[in-house]
Amino acid sequence: MNFYDEQLRLLQEQCARKKKLEGKQIELYNQRSTLKRQVAELKEIMAAEQEDVDRLEGRSLAAFFYRVVGTMDEKLTTERQEAYAAKVKYDAAVRELAGVEEDIKRCEAELAGLEGCESRYESVLKEKTQAVKQQGGAPAQEILQLEESIAYLESQKNELQEAAFAGNAARLTTDQILSSLDSAEGWGTWDLFGGGIVADLAKHSHLDEAQEAVEYLQSQLRTFKTELADVTICAELQVSVDGFLRFADYMFDGIFTDWVVLDQIHHSQQQVEETRSQICNVLGYVNAMIADVEEQIKENKNRIESLVHSVQM
Incomplete structure (x- = not known):
């Protein structure tokens, strides 16, 4: 039976x-x-x-x-x-x-x-x-080989998922930075045309938020690159906001410095957007690799199931 x-x-x-x-x-x-x-x-x-x-x-x-x-x-x-x-x-x-x-x-x-x-x-x-x-026998040998392959693929999948998690966290921080810079740009434009101390303080408040988030982003990007150490991806991901210009703008509050701050905000927005694009590109590659690994695991499991069914017992 x-x-x-x-x-x-x-x-x-x-x-x-x-x-x-x-x-x-x-x-x-x-x-x-x-x-x-x-x-x-x-x-x-x-x-x-x-x-x-x-x-x-x-x-x-x-x-x-x-x-x-x-x-x-x-x-x-x-x-x-x-x-x-x-x-x-x-x-x-x-x-x-x-x-x-x-x-x-x-x-x-x-x-x-x-x-x-x-x-x-x-x-x-x-x-x-x-x-x-x-x-024992040929089916048993093939099953053992397939199980070893699945174990390796599962390990690779875990590493890729950890990298994807780190990358998504960094991507969300870039969105936060862009939001702060957009707000700072709006207040900066108002300040340029006589917004006064209220606009000035609001602008710097948002720039401070952006600076803090940038520092956090740099830490997240290092984590992201570390998680990608076993994956064949290499991307320089860094962004900064010039603190001196923020200080100079606050101290002198001149139209020249205001223009420079606005120009620096635009430059920073461009940097963050480029960084976000890089992160998204790498994440797309990582997610594709995860899908490919999952498909290989599925195929190996299906092959094991087929081998098991081929042996009557």
């Missing part, structure tokens, strides 16, 4: 069924949302149509008018037909919604019974893989 094979076959069927039900469940949820909106809309329409009938059947001004002109019966018949048609549409939508609710309950109940089938499949597959390796 093929003990492992029978378990794996049954669990594979369960996993396939679970995947199909999950897709069906999403579709049913979408249908329910749509039908709930339709039911609410049709209920309003039905109520409005019935209100028209009630008005004509009562002592409203409209009823009096139609009686006077002699078209009361015709108008009432039309309104009753429209009210009936609205009720028919509403009742049909309610029934359809109830049917979808029942389908959802059945789907959820079956999914609950299949909970954990993927982990059980992986567990049995792992047990059989160990049994195949202990049995």
Whole structure:
């Protein structure tokens, strides 16, 4: 009796069924949302149509008018037909919604019974893989080689993910710096045309924020480059803000110095934008490498699974 094979076959069927039900469940949820909106809309329409009938059947001004002109019966018949048609549409939508609710309950109940089938499949597959390796032979040798390859790829993937994390952190800091420099530029322009001490202080406040973030960015970029040490990427990533100009602008507050500060802000913005572009380019390369490594891991795992299934036991 093929003990492992029978378990794996049954669990594979369960996993396939679970995947199909999950897709069906999403579709049913979408249908329910749509039908709930339709039911609410049709209920309003039905109520409005019935209100028209009630008005004509009562002592409203409209009823009096139609009686006077002699078209009361015709108008009432039309309104009753429209009210009936609205009720028919509403009742049909309610029934359809109830049917979808029942389908959802059945789907959820079956999914609950299949909970954990993927982990059980992986567990049995792992047990059989160990049994195949202990049995020896060509499949066992290839499995061992593939497992070594997967271990190396997993290590490489971890290193790449750490680099991506560091790079994303640096990218976010460049956004913060650019925001501070943009604010400083706005206040600096106002200061140039007589904004006074308020504009001057606001400008320097944002420049201080930018300077502080730049210092933090330099630390982040060093970390990023360190994480990339095992990856064949080399990029000079550095940016600075000239502190002397900020000091001179504050002390002398002359139009020449203000112009120089604005010019330096523009230069710094360009530097930060170039740095951000470099970071994004490197991150794009790292993310592509992560995707490639993940694909190799997947292929190796699929090959191991195929080898395990090829051995009857």
